[in-house]
Amino acid sequence: KNEVEQSPQNLTAQEGEFITINCSYSVGISALHWLQQHPGGGIVSLFMLSSGKKKHGRLIATINIQEKHSSLHITASHPRDSAVYICAAGTGTASKLTFGTGTRLQVTL
Amino acid sequence: KAGVTQTPRYLIKTRGQQVTLSCSPISGHRSVSWYQQTPGQGLQFLFEYFSETQRNKGNFPGRFSGRQFSNSRSEMNVSTLELGDSALYLCASSPMGTGGLETQYFGPGTRLLVL
Numbered sequence: 089k090n091e092v093e094q095s096p097q098n099l100t101a102q103e104g105e106f107i108t109i110n111c112s113y114s115v116g117i118s119a120l121h122w123l124q125q126h127p128g129g130g131i132v133s134l135f136m137l138s139s140g141k142k143k144h145g146r147l148i149a150t151i152n153i154q155e156k157h158s159s160l161h162i163t164a165s166h167p168r169d170s171a172v173y174i175c176a177a178g179t180g181t182a183s184k185l186t187f188g189t190g191t192r193l194q195v196t197l
Numbered sequence: 198k199a200g201v202t203q204t205p206r207y208l209i210k211t212r213g214q215q216v217t218l219s220c221s222p223i224s225g226h227r228s229v230s231w232y233q234q235t236p237g238q239g240l241q242f243l244f245e246y247f248s249e250t251q252r253n254k255g256n257f258p259g260r261f262s263g264r265q266f267s268n269s270r271s272e273m274n275v276s277t278l279e280l281g282d283s284a285l286y287l288c289a290s291s292p293m294g295t296g297g298l299e300t301q302y303f304g305p306g307t308r309l310l311v312l
Contacts (some may be wrong), residue, residue, distance in 0.1 A: 118298050119298050121300075121301070123303075128305075129234075129285050129287075129305065129306045129308070130303065130304075130305050130306065131287060131289075131303040132303070133300045133301055133302065133303070136298070136299070136300050138298070174240065176240075178298065184230070184242050184245060184253045184255070185230070185232075185240075185242060185301070186242070187239055187240040187241070188239075189239050190239065190240075
């Protein structure tokens with residue numbers, strides 16, 4: 089069993105739909121990261137959170153420490169949101185991230 | 198500030214050769230981490246350097262090594278290349294690298310193909 093698991097693996101949505109991507113982890117974490125990777129390969133950090141909820145534009149990330157679960161929500165999805173979304177657990181005292189397998193999102197018109 | 202840069206962006210090598218990849222972090226960032234991304238294994242942590250010292254290492258063979266210079270630039274080296282080393286190699290920098298509690302800023306990656 090992977091230490092960080094994501095679901096779903098693939099997701100297709102129509103423009104305007106509300107999207108949820110889930111992440112469960114089995115390790116103790118210092119922080120949970122949500123990353124976005126576009127087809128060219130570059131990775132952008134979306135959120136880093138260790139408790140509660142964060143919002144940036146149409147993106148919302150939540151984490152439940154007791155249940156070891158985090159969600160990434162996208163409201164009013166748009167084709168430009170099409171990317172791979174990866175959650176990663178930050179653990180220990182160094183910058184080592186353990187990654188989920190990613191969720192490939194495609195938003196169509 | 199300029200972002201994280203990686204050179205070269207693309208590289209083709211043959212089995213048995215060695216390769217050196219370079220990463221220049223954001224100015225002022227002292228922690229540089231390296232990751233390997235393959236279709237089969239996804240993203241995996243290679244190692245992290247902070248103030249010229251390797252602070253953490255992932256589960257990779259000794260053929261994978263790295264170093265960090267006094268200006269925080271980092272290099273990683275893979276010796277005796279194998280076909281399975283074909284991957285996207287990403288580096289990421291952060292100011293202090295404190296326990297995953299900092300946002301990491303990723304470079305564009307170096308895509309290595311081993312023939």
